[in-house]
Amino acid sequence: MVFRYPNGRSYINNEPTEKKTQATNKKKKPIEFGKRGMRFEEAINLSNEYYLSRGLAVIHKKPTPIQIVKVDYPRRSAAVIKEAYFSQASTTDYNGVYKGNYLDFEAKETKNKASFPFKNIHEHQIKHMNACLKQGGICFILLSFSAVNRYFFLAADALIPLWEEQKLNGKKSVSLTKIEELGIEIKAGIAPRVPYLEAVDQYINWKKGVN
Template identity: 55%
Template sequence: MNFHYPNGKKFLPIKKETMRTNKEKKWTYSNRGMTLEEDINETNEYYLVNGIASIHKKPTPVQIVHVDYPKRSAAVIKEAYFKQASTTDYNGVYKGRYIDFEAKETQNQTSFPLKNFHDHQILHMETILEQKGICFVLLRFSATEDIYLLEAHHLLMFWKRMKDGGRKSITKDEIETFGHQIPLGYNPRIDYIKKIDYLYSLG
């Protein structure tokens, strides 16, 4: 099956060798073997079931252009296009406030590469802040499983520094200074709402 981005460029799936390596690394990093996305989805489910917040992963809009019907009871998608570039991963509502955030992880141990973000995502975050929404990124250092909440206005500061010719990453020291570490828990897994309560006096 062929997928294409909005600019027409073909989407290339992760090679099996890479997937195998990632699985091995997951086992090395944690016996859980959970990805950041899985942890956040599990957290959001906990929030929803317990009436705390309604936050969900955004669906990726896809336009199907070619479908085969090898059997009457089954359809196989052969070619499709991503309709538009994605913005951020998650959005929802908490105590009447709109929440919008992106989740990223890196294997680097001393810095977080800004190449993990894209111009359209940064522009989207700017519009959320202009509308007084709560916007941030969750960053995970995979090797140590350190997780930080970094508010969007701080990310924008580092993004501008890069655009002005500065370093192309955020040092871990800077993330520790401007961000807020979230300890990995059991239920919920990544309790970012507790940090939101603290930062926006919503508790």
């Protein structure tokens, strides 16, 4: 199946097919999440399921808007999408409600050990976060430094000034030291895998001036 961006450029899916994955799993060590072999996004999805099942929060991954342009029907009861376009730029990965607060956030993973590249955050996402902040929403990114198994909550009101400064100072990344200073570190768990709502609580209390 061929996916294309709005400008017509083909989308290249670098992820292996199911058969290829089964064949290469024995050869390649998976990216670890808390030494449990889980990808960061998968761990967040499981955490959201945990929160939902216990009535703690309703948070879901946003669907990617796609326009289908070519479909084959190999059987009357089946349809196969052969070509599609990403109809618009995505905003952020997740949104939902927690304790009456609207949450909107992005999940990012880097193999870098000491910095997070700004190229992983796009201008339309920054604009989206700014718009949500103006409506009183809680926006943030969850960062995974997979090489050192460290995970952080970084609020949008801390991220946005750093992202904007790159236009002036030319910096291409934000250091781990800066993230340690401005963010909240999240310790990987079992249930939930990524207990990020604990960081959200800390952020809410900080905004309210509660120690």
